[in-house]
Amino acid sequence: MSTYQWDWGVVLQQVPESDEFYYQWLATGLGWTVATALSAWVIALLLGSLIGVLRTLPSKPLSFIGTAYVEIFRNIPLIVQLFIWYFVLPELLPTALGDWMKRDMPLPEFSTAVFGLGLFTAARVAEQVRTGILALPRGQKNAGLALGFTLGQTYRYVLLPMAYRIVIPPLTSEFMNIFKNSAVALAIGLTELTFQMKQITGDYAPANPIEVMTIVSALYLIVAFSVNRIMAFIEKKTRVPGYISGGK
């Protein structure tokens, strides 16, 4: 440790034999991290809500489909899931489609990461949405049906608006997780923030890994903190007076 040459200016240096700077690498990395997490979150929220609702339905086969989805996607590590979508799926699809995925699909790493991360997180969101729906008093569903709503309308206008509000705190953690989990996409070559850090401290090595890793960690901290604040704001704005206690 005593021989370590500190140099905090390392990210301001120019990349050897190019007209780029290291901080530009970090900026694009951060961009991909945020883009991947936000896009995957859209899939996770939509699909997760659908699966979560399926699991609460009175129909046996439908709730089984929901349960099976959650169990499969929760019990296989994310990195293995990404490998399967990226390396295995194109081999198993019909040749023409597989070849298209391998050669012509636009932004292959990004699309696969968004898709894989979205499906993975959907299983977690589904569990939260289901918990939220089950936490509501049974009278709410009956009241909805008694008012003449169809089951679909009861979910849409009575159950889900309350369930979402109840599960905002655990959804906040999932939303923060999706930013952290997007780092796993470096394994399929997505040039997100951790990938860029690895590039800078790796082969090109200006030999100052500690400074670069500190800066990257700080960037993740800022992202996590912002997400947390945004969700706290949404929680406050959507609170039903007198129903959900507290909220900071």
Next chain:
Amino acid sequence: MEINLENVWISRDFILEGLQYSLSLTGFAMLVGITFGTFLAIARLSHNRWISGAASTYVNLFRSIPLLLVIFWFYILLPLITGVQMGADKSAYVTFAIFEAAYYCEIIRAGIQSIPKGQINAGLAMGFTPAQNMRYVILPQAFRNILPLLLTQTIVLFQDTSLVYVVGATDLLGAADKVAHRDNTLVDMYIGVAIIYFTISFSLSKAVKYLHGKIAIIR
């Protein structure tokens, strides 16, 4: 293309070695993580602002950055500090113990806080010191309440150990990946690995659910 899982069976010795590493990493990180996590939880609940502040900084820091980044941190930092090249397989033990302690800490803290105030007062009234109270009254009840959560976190931890693949360690995924690239059997190996992870995690989570029903304290 055909899926031929026999390819996984053929290299079972090497794959099992990888699985063994994954499991031993999980076990070590669980034991050290829970021990260290207990101290962190007690520190977070301390009345001393410096102690609780330090503990919550530790926990919030590790819970805000990706595990993958922490893996790189220790992979690079440990040889710099110790001056010994220890390689990915060994540095992962330190990484996971330190990282998981933050997650276990939050579970244990919730467990301690779930103990009714009356229990704590009763212990103190019996003449226990605060430390004895923690040891004989609070922690035994807290751990019983949170055992299912601790085990669920351990299943997550087991799946997370697959990330050491990125620094080249030979865990279950790493072993399968090496075989896959040697024999050009990517499809079979990845599907085989997915099945192994699923079978272990799924049966463990079923067992935890069963245990939860058995030990839940009826209040």
